[in-house]
Amino acid sequence: MSGSDTVTIEVTLNDRSLEETVPARTLLSEFLRDHEHLTGTHRGCETAKCGACTVLLDGDPVKSCNMLAAQVDGKELTTVEGLMDGDELHPVQEAFWNEHGMQCGFCTPGFVVSSAALLEEKEDPTIPEIQDHLAGNICRCTGYTKIIESVQEAADMQQEER
Amino acid sequence: MLQDIKYTSPETIADAAALLGEYGEDATVMSGGQSLMPMLRQRLADYELLIDINEVADRDYLRVDDDELRIGCLVRHTDVANSDTVAESCETLAETAAEIGDTQVRNRGTLCGALAHADPAGDPPVVATALDAEIKSQGPDGEHTYDGSSFFHGFYETELGENEIVTEASFPVVEPPYGAAYQKYEPSAGAYPTATVAAVVELDDSVVTDATLVTGAIEPGPTPMPEAEAHLAGETPTEDLVTTTAELVGDGSDPMEDSDGSVEFKREITKTLAKRALVTAIDRAGGDIE
Ligand SMILES: Cc1cc2nc3c(=O)[nH]c(=O)nc-3n(C[C@H](O)[C@H](O)[C@H](O)COP(=O)(O)OP(=O)(O)OC[C@H]3O[C@@H](n4cnc5c(N)ncnc54)[C@H](O)[C@@H]3O)c2cc1C
Ligand code: FES
Numbered sequence: 001m002s003g004s005d006t007v008t009i010e011v012t013l014n015d016r017s018l019e020e021t022v023p024a025r026t027l028l029s030e031f032l033r034d035h036e037h038l039t040g041t042h043r044g045c046e047t048a049k050c051g052a053c054t055v056l057l058d059g060d061p062v063k064s065c066n067m068l069a070a071q072v073d074g075k076e077l078t079t080v081e082g083l084m085d086g087d088e089l090h091p092v093q094e095a096f097w098n099e100h101g102m103q104c105g106f107c108t109p110g111f112v113v114s115s116a117a118l119l120e121e122k123e124d125p126t127i128p129e130i131q132d133h134l135a136g137n138i139c140r141c142t143g144y145t146k147i148i149e150s151v152q153e154a155a156d157m158q159q160e161e162r
Numbered sequence: 163m164l165q166d167i168k169y170t171s172p173e174t175i176a177d178a179a180a181l182l183g184e185y186g187e188d189a190t191v192m193s194g195g196q197s198l199m200p201m202l203r204q205r206l207a208d209y210e211l212l213i214d215i216n217e218v219a220d221r222d223y224l225r226v227d228d229d230e231l232r233i234g235c236l237v238r239h240t241d242v243a244n245s246d247t248v249a250e251s252c253e254t255l256a257e258t259a260a261e262i263g264d265t266q267v268r269n270r271g272t273l274c275g276a277l278a279h280a281d282p283a284g285d286p287p288v289v290a291t292a293l294d295a296e297i298k299s300q301g302p303d304g305e306h307t308y309d310g311s312s313f314f315h316g317f318y319e320t321e322l323g324e325n326e327i328v329t330e331a332s333f334p335v336v337e338p339p340y341g342a343a344y345q346k347y348e349p350s351a352g353a354y355p356t357a358t359v360a361a362v363v364e365l366d367d368s369v370v371t372d373a374t375l376v377t378g379a380i381e382p383g384p385t386p387m388p389e390a391e392a393h394l395a396g397e398t399p400t401e402d403l404v405t406t407t408a409e410l411v412g413d414g415s416d417p418m419e420d421s422d423g424s425v426e427f428k429r430e431i432t433k434t435l436a437k438r439a440l441v442t443a444i445d446r447a448g449g450d451i452e
């Protein structure tokens with residue numbers, strides 16, 4: 001084995017199994033946007049600082065600009081497009097809508113998937129827990145207050161559903 | 163877009179080391195990728211071959227053997243932060259891991275990768291120096307073991323030989339009469355620290371018999387503070403002793419001035435961090451400050 005210029009990846013992307021061969025240098029964010037046309041995953045800084053490109057890898061938030069597509073072989077990926085249940089918004093999406101957790105919306109997909117992962121781990125996170133969990137996502141518009149309120153609202157909605 | 167690069171994900175460390183030996187400077191190892199990918203993106207590094215070790219089996223262990231907390235090279239910062247084993251055996255390491263970067267970085271970045279990378283502002287190298295962690299590696303010529311206290315040479319330089327892969331880091335179990343603590347100042351949540359201090363003390367009948375004080379981020383690498391350590395050793399901790407020791411840590415440091423702060427600012431913040439770290443370390447060692 002000495003490495004190759006292309007890689008074939010088998011991945012479960014938003015509950016859909018697919019196999020694709022891409023150049024080895026393909027970033028995960030590039031794979032999602034340019035190959036799979038899932039443009040909900042945004043590219044902001046592309047150097048691991050802003051979190052706009054966050055996706056869930058086996059349920060955990062990761063920055064997709066900071067990984068190669070090759071590395072998701074055999075894994076499960078969820079992007080913001082995969083959060084909806086049929087026609088129904090994910091509670092986090094609905095809460096961001098209701099609470100105005102966004103202005104320009106550029107950072108929003110990253111915040112939404114990160115928040116969804118947090119609520120899988122913790123049903124009722126405290127404000128410091130939300131702040132700590134979302135420290136890798138940067139927003140230049142909202143001042144964060146509305147984002148935190150959105151996450152709290154989503155937590156309430158999820159608890160009511162249960 | 164990334165430059166053209168070949169990719170491979172060997173299933174054993176031996177295969178990875180052999181490839182490194184074959185390609186030399188034209189290849190690099192990737193574990194968490196949290197430092198490497200940004201370097202590649204910014205064209206600060208260029209390689210022909212990327213050897214991804216994430217597919218190597220059984221390297222995500224975290225266990226205590228013979229009073230040593232052993233951590234395999236695929237253990238992520240998140241795993242260290244959330245592990246009960248680490249919380250019970252080396253609380254300081256768990257706390258350090260929980261404060262590295264942000265959630266996404268901790269979900270991918272590895273402890274051993276951070277030690278190998280030796281970023282001047284990295285947190286794990288400071289703690290590994292202060293606790294004298296043992297760092298194990300494997301190269302094409304076999305295995306090697308290094309002492310954490312002398313592993314780091316500043317500015318991304320370590321004792322690690324060319325073509326070696328860090329396979330494990332082990333930390334001593336820290337319990338009374340030993341106590342350890344790590345304090346850092348970061349300019350904003352998720353950012354690299356501006357200044358850090360690690361403190362380790364050993365007490366005997368409320369006298370400090372041994373002390374280790376190491377600064378991080380202000381100089382090119384983890385920096386022991388022998389004058390401050392000597393000031394503390396053999397003494398009974400008092401408020402005044404802790405303050406004067408912390409002052410020696412700050413005044414004995416030689417910070418680099420940069421956009422994060424002036425020399426004076428970094429010395430002052432280092433004193434504050436040293437004091438906090440010492441107070442916590444003494445408390446954890448079972449001591450009282452009179
Ligand atoms: C936004 C952001 C914020 C961050 N903040 C902090 C912070 O506050 N504190 C902090 O300490 N770190 C921080 N980091 C860095 C993070 O901790 C990295 O995880 C760490 O520095 C490198 O570990 P890695 O596993 O990701 O290594 P990689 O990125 O995979 O590798 C880094 C380098 O080390 C080499 N390497 C990796 N693993 C091995 C190995 N097992 N053996 C030999 N060589 C190896 C690689 O060849 C490469 O040269 C931050 C990173 C980002 C992106
Ligand atoms: S685009 Fe990935 S972190 Fe900014």
Ligand code: FES
Pocket residue numbers: 102103104105106107108138139140141142
């Ligand atoms: S809403 Fe504009 S960056 Fe967050």
